[in-house]
Amino acid sequence: MAADESYPEDLRYHREHDWARVDGDTATVGITWYAQDALGELVHFEPPEEGASVAADESYGEVESVKAVSDLISPLSGEVVEVNPLVLEEPEKVNDDPYGEGWLIKIRLSEPGEADGLLDVAAYKALLEEQ
């Protein structure tokens, strides 16, 4: 079942509808409720390799619904240390639980200060209001 719309207070947001949960020098990354709703039921996750470098504002993979493909934009820079194996098998987990079981990758941050440049929940909701 698709989740109800929500944007947790403890996350940082990227304007391309990605979120990051920063914990020390690592971050867990996924896509927001808005992004999964716009795409519809996800049927494929094209992940990066573990160990690959990702750069803030650049694509690190793709998610696909039946009708659409969307680039995944990394909110932060660093090295991919884990890809969510559950989403590889069951991409619809992103629809069910975008901020929990539906996380996509974990990054070891190379520039932890970048997190300060991301949106807080109020700023992200304001961005959604404009769209």
Next chain:
Amino acid sequence: MQTLRRTPLYERHAALGARLVPFAGWEMPVQYTSIVGEHRAVRTSAGVFDVSHMGELSIAGDGAHDYLQARLTNDLDKAGDGDAQYTLLTNEQGGIVDDLIAYRRGTDDYLLVVNASNVEPDHASLSETEDVSSEWALLAVQGPEALPRLGIEVTPFTFHEGDVLGVRCLIAGTGYTGERGCELGCAPEDAVRLWDAIVDAGIVPCGLGARDTLRLEVSYPLHGNDISPDRTPIEAGLGWACALDKKFTGVDVLREQKERGTAEKLVAFVMDDKGIPRQGMAIEEGGTVTSGSLSPVLDQGIGLAYVSSELAAPETKVTVDLRGRPRAAHIVKKPIYKREE
């Protein structure tokens, strides 16, 4: 700015929370809840599609038979009165102007149901017909439980008039999903009453998204993707719908292609690697994807592609360029999915 047209069921779609998108100049529901869920409903029970955007051309009177027989590819005389026939409209180069269903009401009395995006070119090629699209609403009810739930029977590729859940309809044993079912034509003013009765019978509203994945699983071509005025029925594997022993527009080209073969053929393929093929992607050994999606039944990427004829045999291994990533696939015999009889 072009105003999108709306079918008589627009309010129903909006009330159901459908995602509405522009399609062939119409504002149409692409999905109500989930493309995959709607797809499965049609494969396992029954679904209803609003296809009122499709066009209808009518021709009746002396000479109607001979007029169409000289312009449509299939042999109208293989259809008796009350039969529905899949056929093609071709241009002088043998290219496919449209694919359509011809309903033979009498020797000199036909209704043609054509693609929404092709009403104008069809009407231009068949100028003696009358465009009666505004006189029809059209609902497709498809799936193994479709006919039982409607309480009707209809033989595939036949049609008759009758009452369906209290509404006067043209009941046709046709569809675009590979399942048993029907297409129901009614007056636009009766469409809401018919739709409500169908939904009340437990039949699941389905959008054009599921219609596309359903037709792709059974390898039915979509005009504008897989067939076009630049592709012939011989290349598209639709020679079975062309009576090459009669005279019709472009027949000489088709006879020659049938005799000599074509450089490319439209084939169905299934991905062996993960990933979803999409329209426009290259087949690295020589070809182009014209339709691609995830098959909800197989849970694999599937598609239709024009490939070099030497690659067209089933089981041939090919490589699809998925946005820079080479992914393995193999050609399969059409259809990709066949329901159990």
